[in-house]
Amino acid sequence: xxxxxxxxxxxxxxxxxxxxxxxxxxxxxxxxxxxxxxxxxxxxxxxxxxxxxxxxxxxxxxxxxxxxxxxxxxxxxxxxxxxxxxxxxxxxxxxxxxxxxxxxxxxxxxxxxxxxxxxxxxxxxxxxxxxxxxxxxxxxxxxxxxxxxxxxxxxxxxxxxxxxxxxxxxxxxxxxxxxxxxxxxxxxxxxxxxxxxxxxxxxxxxxxxxxxxxxxxxxxxxxxxxxxxxxxxxxxxxxxxxxxxxxxxxxxxxxxxxxxxxxxxxxxxxxxxxxxxxxxxxxxxxxxxxxxxxxxxxxxxxxxxxxxxxxxxxxxxxxxxxxxxxxxxxxxxxxxxxxxxxxxxxxxxxxxxxxxxxxxxxxxxxxxxxxxxxxxxxxxxxxxxxxxxxxxxxxxxxxxxxxxxxxxxxxxxxxxxxxxxxxxxxxxxxxxxxxxxxxxxxxxxxxxxxxxxxxxxxxxxxxxxxxxxxxxxxxxxxxxxxxxxxxxxxxxxxxxx
Numbered sequence: 001x002x003x004x005x006x007x008x009x010x011x012x013x014x015x016x017x018x019x020x021x022x023x024x025x026x027x028x029x030x031x032x033x034x035x036x037x038x039x040x041x042x043x044x045x046x047x048x049x050x051x052x053x054x055x056x057x058x059x060x061x062x063x064x065x066x067x068x069x070x071x072x073x074x075x076x077x078x079x080x081x082x083x084x085x086x087x088x089x090x091x092x093x094x095x096x097x098x099x100x101x102x103x104x105x106x107x108x109x110x111x112x113x114x115x116x117x118x119x120x121x122x123x124x125x126x127x128x129x130x131x132x133x134x135x136x137x138x139x140x141x142x143x144x145x146x147x148x149x150x151x152x153x154x155x156x157x158x159x160x161x162x163x164x165x166x167x168x169x170x171x172x173x174x175x176x177x178x179x180x181x182x183x184x185x186x187x188x189x190x191x192x193x194x195x196x197x198x199x200x201x202x203x204x205x206x207x208x209x210x211x212x213x214x215x216x217x218x219x220x221x222x223x224x225x226x227x228x229x230x231x232x233x234x235x236x237x238x239x240x241x242x243x244x245x246x247x248x249x250x251x252x253x254x255x256x257x258x259x260x261x262x263x264x265x266x267x268x269x270x271x272x273x274x275x276x277x278x279x280x281x282x283x284x285x286x287x288x289x290x291x292x293x294x295x296x297x298x299x300x301x302x303x304x305x306x307x308x309x310x311x312x313x314x315x316x317x318x319x320x321x322x323x324x325x326x327x328x329x330x331x332x333x334x335x336x337x338x339x340x341x342x343x344x345x346x347x348x349x350x351x352x353x354x355x356x357x358x359x360x361x362x363x364x365x366x367x368x369x370x371x372x373x374x375x376x377x378x379x380x381x382x383x384x385x386x387x388x389x390x391x392x393x394x395x396x397x398x399x400x401x402x403x404x405x406x407x408x409x410x411x412x413x414x415x416x417x418x419x420x421x422x423x424x425x426x427x428x429x430x431x432x433x434x435x436x437x438x439x440x441x442x443x444x445x446x447x448x449x450x451x452x453x454x455x456x457x458x459x460x461x462x463x464x465x466x467x468x469x470x471x472x473x474x475x476x477x478x479x480x481x482x483x484x485x486x487x488x489x490x491x492x493x494x495x496x497x
Contacts, residue, residue: 004066005030005193006051006082006162011060013043013050015397018389020046022217024060028162033184033194035208035225039237039429040401041387042214044197045087048164052084053077065161075104083155084164087197087400087427088340089147091139098122098135101154125157129183144171144338145290152180156187163187164195167400167427169203173290173455181207199429200456201230213237238431245430246462247437249481251444253282253465258418258449263310265300269293274310274475276468278451283444285460285481286453288470288493294453295337297470298420301451302334303327314418328357333416335407337423337453343407344395351377351391353406358413380409385435401428408436419443421452425459437463457486472496 006028013021021043028034038044050057053071062069064080071077074084091100098118107114107121122135131149139147148171155163165184169177184194184207196208204211205225213221213236221236257280265271271293278284286294299305301312303321312319314330321327324334336343344353354377355362362372377391384405388398395403408424421440425433440463444450454460460467461481469476469492476495479488 003030004028005064007063008047008051009061009063011047011050011062012058013046013055014058016389020217021050021057024214024217024219026212026219026222028193028195029209030193031188031191032209033188033196033207035204035211036195036197036214037199037204037211037233037237037429038214039431040399040405042237042399042429043217044214045166045399047214048084048166048195048197051077052082052164078158078160081159081161082164083158083160083162085148085151085155085166085168087167087170089144089151091147091151093138093140095139096135097133097137097139097142097150100139100150101125101135101157121157125153129153129156130179143291145173145176148172149176149179152183156183160192162193162195164197166197167199168196169198169200170426171290176290177203199427199433201233201430204233205230215239234430237429245434245458247434247441249283249441249463249465251281251283251441251465253279253444254447255280257282257315259311259313260297260301261311261313263297263300263312264308265296266306266308269296269473270308271296271300272474276475276478278449279465280449281444281447282466283440283450283452283464285464285467286451286470287455287457287460287467287489288476290455292470292493293473294470295422296473298334298422298451298453301327302332302420304334328414331414331417332420333411333414333418334420335404335411335422335424337426339400339403339407344403346394346396348395349392350381350386350388350395350398350406353395354380354391354410354413357410361413376413380406380412383412384409384439385432401432404428405432405436408439412439416448418449419451421450423453423455425454425456433459457489460489461486469493469495 004027008024008026011021011024024047036044049055051062053073053076101122102118107117119135126133131153168180198204208225211223211225212219213233215237256277258278261275263271263274288294296305300307303324303326319330351373355373362369374391386402386405395406425436440450464481466478466480468478469489471493474496476492
């Protein structure tokens with residue numbers, strides 16, 4: 001009997017004139033992890049959505065356990081043992097954990113939902129995965145990383161034969177990543193197979209048995225992980241060798257420009273007495289464990305969170321932002337961590353998302369000029385190398401990385417003086433990351449002041465001049481990037497725990 005659990009043969013998919021998948025072939029063995037890599041827009045998510053019944057494939061065949069399948073909905077896929085944990089979480093945030101686990105399959109007793117059974121089975125599920133989660137917790141009160149782990153547990157609860165994990169560690173802390181890997185390994189031992197979509201090379205080599213690479217909708221490379229290396233994968237992904245992971249950080253910071261002085265916030269989670277200065281033309285990193293207060297700090301600077309005490313001083317002038325509009329009036333920009341939640345208008349076009357923060361610039365005689373807006377959108381598509389059909393395309397139809405490019409382009413249109421970037425390369429492939437690094441360095445060379453949050457330690461060490469480390473909502477220390485290392489950053493991040 002064959003040990004192949006899933007086989008995809010000659011799968012193709014087009015949207016209008018855009019052929020996203022072109023004759024894809026993929027074979028996954030029972031109890032194995034197949035890594036799936038490729039640049040943003042290469043077709044990874046589309047391929048998995050065709051498998052999962054979200055999209056209807058145009059041609060090709062999918063075989064599960066030796067029998068042809070053609071799922072017409074995610075519900076049908078789940079019932080047949082195929083589960084998918086999406087990069088962008090779609091959860092009922094105002095409902096409990098157990099509501100989310102049992103959505104669409106509530107147990108019923110005497111015509112009434114059996115909440116006691118739901119609670120018992122939820123506890124049993126979390127116990128089997130060594131996860132400490134209260135099933136009655138409201139989802140909205142949980143961190144992104146906690147909600148991600150709940151989604152992974154939900155996939156396991158379907159007794160899936162195949163689980164697709166799309167960028168599963170993008171919001172997880174290091175201990176949570178270790179927990180995820182232990183779950184994957186224990187399920188592998190029980191014969192469960194995984195498709196592991198990630199841009200993180202170290203994870204691919206650590207957890208995957210095989211790795212396949214998609215480029216421009218075609219499967220260009222498949223190899224046992226032990227028989228390949230990082231350079232081969234990068235060459236397969238981008239069609240060229242990428243000699244260096246990070247560009248040269250050759251900006252020259254000037255005088256002190258932005259000062260945060262004794263900043264504390266009003267509401268939980270509260271920031272406590274944070275002070276630092278950032279120079280004009282400097283790339284200033286913010287590092288810390290998830291939950292350390294990095295995003296809260298950027299949101300406080302940008303006027304989204306209420307400051308209880310302390311000062312923001314720009315070029316010698318004290319500022320007090322009551323809203324993000326106040327911050328924008330002083331040429332601040334913020335790329336948020338969760339692009340789908342608060343970074344874009346998912347039901348609007350690329351043009352709308354590119355121009356929405358800068359409408360006054362596109363007026364002629366007080367009236368919005370469609371031509372100016374269209375030109376602006378195309379200017380940013382070109383600058384950011386965004387893969388799309390046209391500026392009229394819905395932003396939701398783009399890959400996550402290309403959505404991020406549109407969001408960064410939106411702020412580039414405003415030519416900000418202070419650019420706050422919260423996980424700007426989250427879920428973005430190596431080629432696109434390099435382009436964004438180049439963009440950040442170029443902005444710094446033009447005199448822009450940049451504060452960048454990143455959970456990826458090589459990234460924060462690779463593109464900054466100095467790094468401030470947060471620990472438990474306090475500033476643990478500031479180091480010169482060239483004089484520090486990963487061990488020093490970890491030590492500081494644990495200072496107030």
